[in-house]
Amino acid sequence: MSATPRVASLPKGTFSDEAARYFFRDRDVQHVYHKLISDVFRATEHGDSDWSVIPIENTIDGSVSLHTDWLVHEVDLPIRAEWVYPAVQNLVGLRGELSGESGDWHPDNITKVLSHPVAMAQCYEFLRATLPHAELETLSSTSEAIRTVSENPGKGWAAIGTRTAAAEYGLDVLQESVTDHDNNYTRFLLVGNREYENPKATTHKTSILITLPDDYPGALHQVLSAFAWRRINLSKIESRPTKKKLGVYYFFIDILMSMDSVLLPAAIAEIEAIGCQVRVLGSYPSLPYVE
Amino acid sequence: MSATPRVASLPKGTFSDEAARYFFRDRDVQHVYHKLISDVFRATEHGDSDWSVIPIENTIDGSVSLHTDWLVHEVDLPIRAEWVYPAVQNLVGLRGELSGESGDWHPDNITKVLSHPVAMAQCYEFLRATLPHAELETLSSTSEAIRTVSENPGKGWAAIGTRTAAAEYGLDVLQESVTDHDNNYTRFLLVGNREYENPKATTHKTSILITLPDDYPGALHQVLSAFAWRRINLSKIESRPTKKKLGVYYFFIDILMSMDSVLLPAAIAEIEAIGCQVRVLGSYPSLPYVE
Structure with missing residues (x-):
């Protein structure tokens, strides 16, 4: 190996x-x-x-x-x-095939757009406004859509997908960022079990899973008290039904603090003391997006 | 019309x-x-x-x-x-094509299984155990997979999908409920704007969206107090980042109570009074599943 x-x-x-x-x-x-x-x-x-x-x-x-x-x-x-x-989703295709004399691609030359159904939905307004006459066909992934377009030249097909997949299959990015909202x-x-470090990380997070002892009103409220009075900031909270019993929930909580801090292990110990089960899913660096 | x-x-x-x-x-x-x-x-x-x-x-x-x-x-x-x-996902195909002399379908006769990628993942253990030699092909939906199998008879293809789609395209349910966990x-x-009533409904829920005035630690804790002391039961809570500003969240909360009750409108009024925005997404019957 x-x-x-x-x-x-x-x-x-x-x-x-x-x-x-x-x-x-x-x-x-x-x-x-x-x-x-x-x-x-x-x-x-x-x-x-x-x-x-x-x-x-x-x-x-x-x-x-x-x-x-x-x-x-x-x-x-x-x-x-x-x-x-x-x-970010992009409109991709073969520029040469979809262009007129000007050398620019023209919407009228696109007969069909292929993509993943959700990517289609994310670019809905763009498709309706720019390519109202194009047929829409859904496939299981955006890369599958791009591959299919690359294998069918001369038909006026285009795809919605990533820049990486476009490069992979030799297609051009006709228009960048065609998603309706730029804040997706x-x-x-x-x-994994292997350590990972990244010096670029600017923040640290801890993800925990809390199972309440009983489904009683206000249990979550009590759990959150342990974070609130310590002024520990949460970046996510989500309830999910346990698979064991209807009406019993566990909670995913993302905390903007490392387990290395003094406050967080203390909060978790208190939550366990009131009868909740706590599982730490990880304490890890959050990488910033850099182009 | x-x-x-x-x-x-x-x-x-x-x-x-x-x-x-x-x-x-x-x-x-x-x-x-x-x-x-x-x-x-x-x-x-x-x-x-x-x-x-x-x-x-x-x-x-x-x-x-x-x-x-x-x-x-x-x-x-x-x-x-x-x-x-x-x-529930099912294994569907043409029974006649996939059966031996006994009249029962046989795993060895299935060369390929088509489905939506997530449906495949839900039936992962089943596929690995029962059809380890079958090729797996992903399509954009389970109904698309079933349609494709129906259009390609004689090739030993099967699909993972719903009973309805199997009936729609004239395929047989070879094995029911092949999902690895039966509690999906x-x-x-x-x-919609039109009223809907259903006498079969046994419970009533109210869904609200709460935007906190500022992203301060403990704000959610304060909001939950309004429900906790009234012993109002929540069936779901989920934070989502607002699309306007990084680090600002809104919360989806599902409440096991109708807006017709006295307690719920009072709790919402209090939450608004402390500076939160509350939008009621609906107060509606929850239908039980009956086969």
Whole structure:
């Protein structure tokens, strides 16, 4: 086996692949691609890879709740880092094929646009305004859409997808950032048993899972008291039904503080003392987005 | 225009379609199908349909966060009902083609399984254990997968998808409920300006959106106090970043109480009094699942 560390992610050209490359920019790693997110998780759980890259919020690479459930129920892999990425979709195609004499691509030359259904929805206003006559066809991923366009030249087809996939399949970015809102973002986690450090990290986060002792009104309120009086800032809170019993919940809480601090372990100890179960999913650097 | 009320949803054979049929079981309505969730929303917003059916939790019909954002930012349609549906995937194909002399389908006869990538992931253990040699191919929806199998007889193909879509395209359910965990569920909302009543509803919920006046530690804790001391039970809480400013959040809260009660409007008035913005997204019946 090679000594080069291995990073598992969804296939080349997906946002997950872009995230995997970002986590290990300028480092010697081997990228290993899996079509199914379950295989991405299992690769690291079985030791075939050192880390897995998991899309966890606002993603079109699979289902957020499924990935979250896997992280909690199916595997036991600590979170090593997070990256919040402004998910930008582009209109891509063969410029030469879609252009008139001016050399610029022309909307009338586009007969069909292919993409992932959610990417289509994110670019809805753009498509309606710029390409009202184009047929829309949905495929299982944006990279699949780009691949299909590259394999069907001369038909006036275009795709909505990433810059990486466009480059991969030799297509041109006809128009950048065609998403209707420029504040979409996607959040990725790096999980695995191997340590990960990044000197560029400016913030540190801790993710915990809290299960309340009973489904009584106000239990969550009591839990939050432990953070509130210490002025510990939370960046996320989300309830999810446990899979065991209807009406019983666990809570994901993201805290803007490292477990190395004095305050956070004290808060967690108090929450456990009142009868809650607390599982620390990871205490990790949050990487800033840098172009 | 016909006087029959119109219900917009994602295409025939999707879970959304099953939900639309459930909401209007035994009623005279016209089902209108749209490929894009944006068109499902717009249909009712523009008055072409009376209601829209929106998959809102644990769904593979599109992206939950996108649908939630649309409900908050893009359209102003009150929630009229919810339905929580145990999302069951099945192995479907042509029984005759995949069977030996015994008349039962045999795993060795299946060369390829087609489905939506998330449905594949939900049935991961089943596929690995029962059909380890089958090729896996992902398409944009489970109904698309079933349609593709129906159009390619004689090749040993099968699909993972819904019972409705199997019936629609003349395929057999080879094995029921092949999802690895039998407690998956999907939540659907019925939204629209037209009233909706259902005598079968056993519970009532109210969904609100709270924006905190400032991102100060403990603000959420204070908001929850208003519910806690009244012993008002919450069934969901979720923070989402506002699209306006980084680090500012709004909270979705689902409350197990109708706005017709005395306590809930009082709690909301107090939360507003401390400087929070509250938007009531709807107060509606929650329909039980009945086979």
